[in-house]
Amino acid sequence: MPRVSARDLPDLPKGQLPPHLELQRTRVLCAADAPTHTENIQYAGAYAMMGVDNSFRLDAFSKRFRVEVIKLTEDDMEFDMIGIDPAIANAFRRILIADVPTMAIEKVLIANNTSVVQDEVLAHRLGLIPIKVDPRLFEYMPENDTPNERNTIVFKLHVKCKKGDPRLTVKTDQLKWLPNGSELLIASENTASNPASKPKTYTSFTCSQDSLPEFSNNPITLKHNDIIISKLGPGQEIELEAHAVKGIGKTHAKWSPVSTAWYRMLPEVVLLEEVENEKAEELVKKCPVNVFDIEDVAKGKKRATVAQPRACTLCRECIRGEDWEKRVAVRRVKDHFIFTIESSGALPPDVLFTEAVKILEDKCERVFAELS
Numbered sequence: 001m002p003r004v005s006a007r008d009l010p011d012l013p014k015g016q017l018p019p020h021l022e023l024q025r026t027r028v029l030c031a032a033d034a035p036t037h038t039e040n041i042q043y044a045g046a047y048a049m050m051g052v053d054n055s056f057r058l059d060a061f062s063k064r065f066r067v068e069v070i071k072l073t074e075d076d077m078e079f080d081m082i083g084i085d086p087a088i089a090n091a092f093r094r095i096l097i098a099d100v101p102t103m104a105i106e107k108v109l110i111a112n113n114t115s116v117v118q119d120e121v122l123a124h125r126l127g128l129i130p131i132k133v134d135p136r137l138f139e140y141m142p143e144n145d146t147p148n149e150r151n152t153i154v155f156k157l158h159v160k161c162k163k164g165d166p167r168l169t170v171k172t173d174q175l176k177w178l179p180n181g182s183e184l185l186i187a188s189e190n191t192a193s194n195p196a197s198k199p200k201t202y203t204s205f206t207c208s209q210d211s212l213p214e215f216s217n218n219p220i221t222l223k224h225n226d227i228i229i230s231k232l233g234p235g236q237e238i239e240l241e242a243h244a245v246k247g248i249g250k251t252h253a254k255w256s257p258v259s260t261a262w263y264r265m266l267p268e269v270v271l272l273e274e275v276e277n278e279k280a281e282e283l284v285k286k287c288p289v290n291v292f293d294i295e296d297v298a299k300g301k302k303r304a305t306v307a308q309p310r311a312c313t314l315c316r317e318c319i320r321g322e323d324w325e326k327r328v329a330v331r332r333v334k335d336h337f338i339f340t341i342e343s344s345g346a347l348p349p350d351v352l353f354t355e356a357v358k359i360l361e362d363k364c365e366r367v368f369a370e371l372s
C-alpha cells in the first residue's frame with residue numbers, strides 16, 4: 001500500500017479516520033507475496049491522536065451485528081456473521097466442535113467376534129457411527145452409575161455368514177435399537193442362589209424407551225444405514241451389544257456433532273482502474289474460480305467486472321505479474337465471517353448453532369459470577 005504523507009490527508013469530520021487508516025482497520029490487504037494488516041485493532045486509544053475513540057460500544061455493536069442465512073439443508077448450513085470479533089467467531093467454531101453434546105457408542109459388549117476385525121478396532125468403528133437422536137432428551141451418565149432409559153441407548157448386532165455363502169458385508173442397517181435395554185445376561189448374577197429372581201442384564205431400564213413420548217413416534221436410528229462395519233467370511237460371526245451415552249467432543253471426537261465447522265472472512269475484490277480489452281480477457285483467464293466477467297461497452301470495447309467476489313479463494317493469481325497489483329486489490333473484511341456448519345447428523349445445523357450460542361452464554365455467565 002502506498003505511503004500517505006500527513007500533509008496530503010484531507011480534512012475529515014471529527015471522529016472519522018483517514019481512508020487509508022480506515023482500510024487498514026477494517027480490511028486484511030492481500031499483496032502478491034503476503035497479506036498485511038491481519039491484526040485486529042482492539043486498543044481503545046489506538047487512534048486517540050486523531051481524536052477517534054476506538055473503544056467497544058454496545059450500541060454500535062448491536063446496530064451492526066447481524067446473521068444472514070445463505071444456505072440451510074438438513075446436513076449443512078452457510079451463514080454470514082457480520083460485525084463480530086474474530087475471537088467470538090472462533091469461540092463458536094470451537095464450541096461447535098468440542099462442547100455441544102451428542103450421543104455416541106461408548107461401551108461395546110462383545111459376545112462373539114470371529115471376524116478379521118479385532119474387538120478394539122470394531123468398538124472404535126462403532127463409536128464413530130453418528131446416531132440420529134436429540135441429545136437434549138438424555139442425561140449425562142455419571143461414572144459408576146447404572147445405565148438407564150434416560151442416559152443410555154442400546155443397539156444389538158448379530159450377524160453370521162453361513163458356511164458355503166459368499167462373503168457378507170456388515171453395514172449399519174444391521175444394528176438394531178433395543179428400547180428395553182440390554183439383553184445380555186450378567187453371568188455371575190444369574191448363577192446366584194435364587195434362580196427365581198429376574199435375570200440381570202447390563203442395564204436397568206424401568207420402562208421401554210419406545211413408551212416415552214419423545215420416542216413413541218420417533219424411533220432411535222443411525223444417521224446412515226450404509227456405513228460398512230466389517231466383512232464376514234463363511235463361518236464368521238459377530239454378536240455384540242453397543243451402549244451409547246451422552247458426551248462432548250472435548251472428551252472424544254466421536255461425540256463431536258459436526259463433521260466440520262469453519263469460517264472465512266468475506267472476500268472483497270476491487271478493480272482499481274478500468275481493465276479493458278486484452279487485459280480484461282487476461283484477467284478473466286487468471287482467476288480459477290471465475291470471479292471476473294467481461295461486459296461489452298460502447299464502440300466494441302470490452303471491460304472487466306467483478307462478478308462473484310464471494311467465490312474468491314484468495315489464491316492471489318490475479319495480482320501476480322507485472323503491474324497487476326495496481327489494477328486489482330484483493331482484500332478480506334475483518335468483521336464479516338462466512339460460517340459453514342456440516343452436521344454429523346444428530347441435530348440440524350441451525351439447532352447446533354443455537355445450542356452453541358446457549359453454551360457461550362452459560363460460559364460468560366459463569367465467568368461473570370466468578371468475578372462478582
Ligand code: SF4
Pocket residue numbers: 269286287288289290291311312313314315316317318319330
Ligand atoms: S485472488 Fe484468486 S480467486 Fe480471488 S479473484 Fe484473484 S484470482 Fe480469483
